[in-house]
Structures are given as structure tokens and as C-alpha cells.
Amino acid sequence: MALNEEEQRILQEIERSFYESDPAFADRVRSETVYRHAGRNLKWAIAAFVVGLAFTILTFTTSVILGAVGFLVMLGAAYAFERNVRRIGRASLSDMARSGRGPFGSIGRRFNRPDDSQ
Incomplete structure (x- = not known):
């Protein structure tokens, strides 16, 4: 509109x-773009996952509760990673749809074009 x-x-x-x-x-x-922001969050999620994994490995033998905390950190990092990957994918799909590229190629442009015959 x-x-x-x-x-x-x-x-x-x-x-x-x-x-x-x-x-x-x-x-x-x-x-700032969606890609840059989500990419930065992906890096932090990977770092948090590695820290959580190391914490789990180091503390699980001494305390099951501390090992569970490390596992929860890993779980949260995996969730953050998945959400940001989806955000990047959604942004890529909307960019492709706007430009007319994508799974349907020029067919999408034909159907989204306003009808001049009316």
C-alpha cells in the first residue's frame, strides 16, 4: 500500500x-541488519554451549546438581542458536520473495504483479 x-x-x-x-x-x-544481529547472537550461543559443556564435564563427577546446571546452560544456548538460525532463514526467505527469486522463480513475480487490464 x-x-x-x-x-x-x-x-x-x-x-x-x-x-x-x-x-x-x-x-x-x-x-545493523538482521543477519549481523543474528550472527552475533549465534556466536554467543556457540560460546555459551561450549562453556556449558565444559562446566558439565568438570562438575558432573563432583556434583550432579552442578552438572545439571551446566546442562541447562547448554540447553539454553542450543535454544538461542536455533531461534537465531530461524530468524536468519526467515529473513532470507522474505528477501527472496521480495526480489522475485526463490523456489518459484519468476512465477512469484507474475502472481504478485498488479493487473493492468482492469
Whole structure:
């Protein structure tokens, strides 16, 4: 749905005031992507999983409860990893759908194109 001229003007004013009020934050938001954010979270999830695994191995023989805590850390890290992989996949699918590439190729563009015959 396209914006009318008044809505576009208001949106441009909001953008301009946003960039003027906090240029450092605006640059950070402009450079941040779903891929970069999710990729960073993937790295943290892998690190947490490795730490949890090491903690489980080192403490399980002395205390089953500490070993269970390490296992819960591993479980949480695996969950965070899975959620971020899905986020990257969902973003990739939406990018492909917008560009017309994807599993159905140009068929998707044909069906999403507005009908000029009406």
C-alpha cells in the first residue's frame, strides 16, 4: 500500500529529525541488519554451549546438581542458536520473495504483479 504525499512528507520529517537528534544511533541502526544481529547472537550461543559443556564435564563427577546446571546452560544456548538460525532463514526467505527469486522463480513475480487490464 503506497503512502500519499502528506504521509511521505511526515515520514521524511520524522526521519530527518531522528538523524539530527542522534546521528550516532541513526548510523548504528542504518548499518545493523538482521543477519549481523543474528550472527552475533549465534556466536554467543556457540560460546555459551561450549562453556556449558565444559562446566558439565568438570562438575558432573563432583556434583550432579552442578552438572545439571551446566546442562541447562547448554540447553539454553542450543535454544538461542536455533531461534537465531530461524530468524536468519526467515529473513532470507522474505528477501527472496521480495526480489522475485526463490523456489518459484519468476512465477512469484507474475502472481504478485498488479493487473493492468482492469
